[in-house]
Amino acid sequence: MSLLTPAAFWLALTLPAILVLYLLKRRYQDQTVSSTYLWRQALRDLEASSPWQKLRRHLLLYLQLAAAALLVLAAVRPALLTRAPSGDVIVVLDASASMQATDVAPSRFEVARSRARALIEGLGRSDRLTLVTAAARPKVLAVASRDRAELLRALGAAQVTSETADLEEALKTALASLQGRSGQTPSVTAVVISDGGVAPGSRPNWPMDIRYERVGEDAGNLAVLAFSLAVPESSPSGAAAGATGGPAAQLPGLSGLVRVANYGPSPAEAVLDLLANGQVVATRDLSLAVGEEQDLTFTDLPLEPSYLARIQPAPGMQAPGGAAPADALAADNVAYAVSPSADRASALLVTSGNRFLERAMSLYPGLEVYRATPDEYATLTEPEAYALVVFDGYLPDRLPATNLWLLNPSRDNVLAVTASRAVAGLEAADPSDSLLRYVDLSGWTLARSHRLDPGTWARPLLVETQGPDAGGVLAAAGEKDGRRNVVWGFDIHDSDLPLRPAFPVLVQNTLAWLSPSDLVPQGSIRPGDLVPLTLPAGAAEARVVGPDGRSTQVRPGEPFAGADTPGIYRLVADGAETPGQVSFAVNLNTTVESDLKPAQTLPLAGAGTPAAPDDGVPEGSGGPGPVQAAAVGPLGRRELWPLLTLGALAILTLEWWVSTRGY
Amino acid sequence: MAGAEQPLFDPAFVRRLEGLALLTQKALSGRYAGDRRSPHRGQSVEFADFRNYVRGDDLRLVDWKAYGRLERLFVKLFLEEQDTSVHVLIDASRSMGWGEPSKHWWARRMAGGLAYLGLRGGDRFNLYAVTDRLVRSGPHRGQESVWRIWDFLTNLAAEGQTDLDRALPPFVGQHSGQGLTFLISDFLTPSGWRDGLRALQAAGQEVAVIQVLSPEDVTPPLGGDLRLIDSESGHVQEVTVTGPLLDRYQQAVTELQEELRSFCHRRGIGFHVWTTDVPVEEALLGWLPGAAGVAASSRPVPARGGGPS
Numbered sequence: 001m002s003l004l005t006p007a008a009f010w011l012a013l014t015l016p017a018i019l020v021l022y023l024l025k026r027r028y029q030d031q032t033v034s035s036t037y038l039w040r041q042a043l044r045d046l047e048a049s050s051p052w053q054k055l056r057r058h059l060l061l062y063l064q065l066a067a068a069a070l071l072v073l074a075a076v077r078p079a080l081l082t083r084a085p086s087g088d089v090i091v092v093l094d095a096s097a098s099m100q101a102t103d104v105a106p107s108r109f110e111v112a113r114s115r116a117r118a119l120i121e122g123l124g125r126s127d128r129l130t131l132v133t134a135a136a137r138p139k140v141l142a143v144a145s146r147d148r149a150e151l152l153r154a155l156g157a158a159q160v161t162s163e164t165a166d167l168e169e170a171l172k173t174a175l176a177s178l179q180g181r182s183g184q185t186p187s188v189t190a191v192v193i194s195d196g197g198v199a200p201g202s203r204p205n206w207p208m209d210i211r212y213e214r215v216g217e218d219a220g221n222l223a224v225l226a227f228s229l230a231v232p233e234s235s236p237s238g239a240a241a242g243a244t245g246g247p248a249a250q251l252p253g254l255s256g257l258v259r260v261a262n263y264g265p266s267p268a269e270a271v272l273d274l275l276a277n278g279q280v281v282a283t284r285d286l287s288l289a290v291g292e293e294q295d296l297t298f299t300d301l302p303l304e305p306s307y308l309a310r311i312q313p314a315p316g317m318q319a320p321g322g323a324a325p326a327d328a329l330a331a332d333n334v335a336y337a338v339s340p341s342a343d344r345a346s347a348l349l350v351t352s353g354n355r356f357l358e359r360a361m362s363l364y365p366g367l368e369v370y371r372a373t374p375d376e377y378a379t380l381t382e383p384e385a386y387a388l389v390v391f392d393g394y395l396p397d398r399l400p401a402t403n404l405w406l407l408n409p410s411r412d413n414v415l416a417v418t419a420s421r422a423v424a425g426l427e428a429a430d431p432s433d434s435l436l437r438y439v440d441l442s443g444w445t446l447a448r449s450h451r452l453d454p455g456t457w458a459r460p461l462l463v464e465t466q467g468p469d470a471g472g473v474l475a476a477a478g479e480k481d482g483r484r485n486v487v488w489g490f491d492i493h494d495s496d497l498p499l500r501p502a503f504p505v506l507v508q509n510t511l512a513w514l515s516p517s518d519l520v521p522q523g524s525i526r527p528g529d530l531v532p533l534t535l536p537a538g539a540a541e542a543r544v545v546g547p548d549g550r551s552t553q554v555r556p557g558e559p560f561a562g563a564d565t566p567g568i569y570r571l572v573a574d575g576a577e578t579p580g581q582v583s584f585a586v587n588l589n590t591t592v593e594s595d596l597k598p599a600q601t602l603p604l605a606g607a608g609t610p611a612a613p614d615d616g617v618p619e620g621s622g623g624p625g626p627v628q629a630a631a632v633g634p635l636g637r638r639e640l641w642p643l644l645t646l647g648a649l650a651i652l653t654l655e656w657w658v659s660t661r662g663y
Numbered sequence: 664m665a666g667a668e669q670p671l672f673d674p675a676f677v678r679r680l681e682g683l684a685l686l687t688q689k690a691l692s693g694r695y696a697g698d699r700r701s702p703h704r705g706q707s708v709e710f711a712d713f714r715n716y717v718r719g720d721d722l723r724l725v726d727w728k729a730y731g732r733l734e735r736l737f738v739k740l741f742l743e744e745q746d747t748s749v750h751v752l753i754d755a756s757r758s759m760g761w762g763e764p765s766k767h768w769w770a771r772r773m774a775g776g777l778a779y780l781g782l783r784g785g786d787r788f789n790l791y792a793v794t795d796r797l798v799r800s801g802p803h804r805g806q807e808s809v810w811r812i813w814d815f816l817t818n819l820a821a822e823g824q825t826d827l828d829r830a831l832p833p834f835v836g837q838h839s840g841q842g843l844t845f846l847i848s849d850f851l852t853p854s855g856w857r858d859g860l861r862a863l864q865a866a867g868q869e870v871a872v873i874q875v876l877s878p879e880d881v882t883p884p885l886g887g888d889l890r891l892i893d894s895e896s897g898h899v900q901e902v903t904v905t906g907p908l909l910d911r912y913q914q915a916v917t918e919l920q921e922e923l924r925s926f927c928h929r930r931g932i933g934f935h936v937w938t939t940d941v942p943v944e945e946a947l948l949g950w951l952p953g954a955a956g957v958a959a960s961s962r963p964v965p966a967r968g969g970g971p972s
Contacts, residue, residue, distance in 0.1 A: 031885060034758040
């Protein structure tokens with residue numbers, strides 16, 4: 001029990017005031033009667049027959065006092081504490097996709113929202129509340145606010161997403177916001193309103209008490225866990241002979257792999273459809289046992305750019321007795337997949353003979369490598385058709401307007417070069433450079449190399465460590481005019497590089513960076529992920545068209561941050577060629593979101609007290625074990641003033657009745 | 664309260680009394696007590712019996728004719744002549760001065776009416792104002808005396824306290840023999856009335872008790888928080904007049920009347936209750952003429968404002 005506005009106790013002065021008024025009013029009027037004899041007798045009789053008569057004489061006074069006392073009590077707003085956090089409170093609202101589940105009406109997120117509302121409304125006068133939604137990226141809606149209206153407004157603006165909640169990030173962000181606003185705060189309580197389906201965290205110690213307020217029930221759910229399309233290998237990968245050969249390959253039908261699951265408490269009959277362009281291309285009837293996952297393969301699918309896999313409960317299959325719905329979460333009933341690029345990007349290697357490089361390049365998937373001698377190159381009319389041209393020890397008079405990889409350039413090209421000189425030692429200019437990832441440079445020996453001037457747009461990759469030219473740049477990379485360039489100032493034959501395990505890795509990194517097939521990432525992209533995009537060569541900017549038709553501008557070097565709903569996204573660069581893959585699919589993180597069974601614990605490595613009700617001692621050092629779900633019950637304070645006011649109203653009604661009855 | 668009241672004895676009242684007297688014809692005392700033979704032997708013209716002479720007998724009563732024949736002395740006995748008198752005792756305490764019209768006014772008018780009727784019937788008439796003592800006017804005889812009585816009544820003020828038990832016993836010493844005694848009071852006296860009534864009866868009188876109450880006494884038009892001041896004793900009682908208290912008060916009034924009624928009934932005392940909203944002549948008419956007995960004409964207290972039907 002606590003009083004939220006104890007200051008209102010001064011209203012208790014009304015009680016003596018009523019008493020005084022009553023006494024003033026209770027001036028007896030003098031009335032002469034012929035005799036008081038019978039009156040005395042009547043009074044005596046009355047008091048003898050009803051002992052509370054003395055009380056009844058002041059019944060109205062007592063009723064008024066009681067009503068006033070109740071109103072005063074209502075004004076001080078007594079509240080029953082029901083595990084109410086106080087002080088600085090962080091409310092983390094799980095906005096992940098699983099919170100869209102409708103196993104609790106209207107949805108888990110709305111239930112969470114109403115619990116948060118209860119918390120806000122139960123906030124004491126000195127308590128401050130920080131409101132954060134946890135999704136892929138946390139969203140701070142209010143920081144250390146005492147203003148309930150503002151908090152409720154912020155709460156109303158909270159939106160559920162299709163993302164996976166990063167609870168740890170949300171807690172960190174909220175704590176940082178709070179401390180940024182008000183410095184070190186002694187006692188912080190975080191209330192996580194979630195179904196527990198969040199990304200696991202690793203931070204061991206939290207300087208606050210974390211309570212887990214669980215929402216949701218164990219509900220049935222059918223899900224498409226994964227969906228991918230593949231092009232069957234038609235020809236052995238490798239360097240295709242023939243410099244002029246076009247990158248055209250006759251592909252057979254696509255094959256698709258779909259993994260579906262039944263997370264429900266009962267077996268389910270379901271139908272899986274594959275759709276392309278809105279048309280059902282393939283369908284399959286399923287019978288899924290409890291907790292069963294099935295892999296379905298489809299072959300000879302038409303060559304459509306994208307597919308949609310959709311699972312639905314079989315017609316007529318409804319949850320018995322209207323219990324948990326057979327499929328509480330609709331968002332994971334569909335999965336999208338993009339057909340692998342029909343035409344792989346092509347690269348042209350211009351060399352008079354470099355087996356090492358040729359071999360290493362042919363290992364790179366998604367790239368058709370063509371080889372030409374310098375003489376053959378001179379006859380090519382359109383070298384720009386290749387997404388990448390590699391010049392090994394040769395420079396044409398005019399460099400093609402495409403991505404370039406220059407090895408051992410004998411003269412100034414995209415970069416200025418010096419004459420080739422001996423190299424004493426080398427090291428990575430920036431070991432974290434993506435081109436040097438997983439590349440072990442130790443023990444490299446390089447006999448000679450040109451020195452490069454990286455100019456303003458390129459970054460050094462390898463630099464010389466010793467000798468008179470210490471600091472000289474041996475290799476550099478950079479983007480210029482929308483095209484990517486990598487320059488190695490040495491012939492690989494002048495080093496032991498090709499013999500080292502690092503060589504193919506370095507080549508893969510380089511090709512990966514240069515390859516136009518890398519315009520969009522492959523593999524699974526989750527809602528809320530930052531999607532690294534590579535703009536087509538020559539495009540200064542492009543836009544991404546989402547599944548809802550909304551288009552977002554993207555600039556070179558910036559990831560795309562708008563992939564927040566599942567669906568097919570398409571990269572469009574006006575006026576520039578967009579070879580390779582330009583579409584990508586965003587799918588729900590079903591491994592975390594689809595199993596709707598609410599977790600008993602939050603997957604945090606360690607946190608404060610496991611939500612012991614009314615345990616007001618925060619264990620900032622972090623207790624052992626995960627955060628347990630709190631017992632189900634009303635959260636916050638339960639205010640008593642409505643009851644008290646009703647009681648006062650009842651007493652006033654009684655008083656009116658008594659008054660009209662003349663007691 | 665006895666302010667601008669109706670005159671006590673106006674001509675209209677006198678005319679009605681006249682009518683009443685014509686209706687009743689007989690003397691008030693006869694009406695009440697004289698229809699049967701007086702048990703007392705005395706001097707009168709009507710012979711009753713003989714008895715042997717004993718020494719000390721009035722020689723005038725000796726039947727000399729019988730002595731002449733029988734030579735024995737006999738004394739003639741006669742029925743005593745009814746020398747009846749009417750006594751009206753009127754409570755003149757301050758409590759009677761309450762009500763509209765006041766009980767005092769009503770009681771005096773009733774006493775005046777009784778005086779008129781009694782004197783007209785040839786009775787001797789005595790009027791007493793009762794407080795805690797007796798103030799006598801009378802005896803009166805002859806119809807012309809009524810003006811003296813009425814003057815006395817007109818000048819009689821309601822003051823002092825009633826104490827019937829103290830005031831009435833001396834009445835016994837002043838009167839004996841036949842008579843009719845009326846006691847008019849509100850009986851709102853905490854000191855009691857039983858001994859007083861017993862004393863009246865001990866005087867050998869026929870007694871009739873008239874309780875007069877104002878309608879306000881029966882159903883007080885009161886409510887709220889009041890300091891009730893006893894008009895007689897000045898005693899102050901603070902009350903919060905509520906519905907149940909009023910009910911209880913009326914019950915107390917009824918109880919008082921029932922007490923009086925049963926007391927009187929057991930002792931053969933006539934008992935009547937009137938409220939002042941009933942005209943005096945109507946009250947007189949209600950029970951004087953043709954009434955077979957005293958008790959038969961007594962009636963319960965009418966509800967407030969009600970009169971005899």
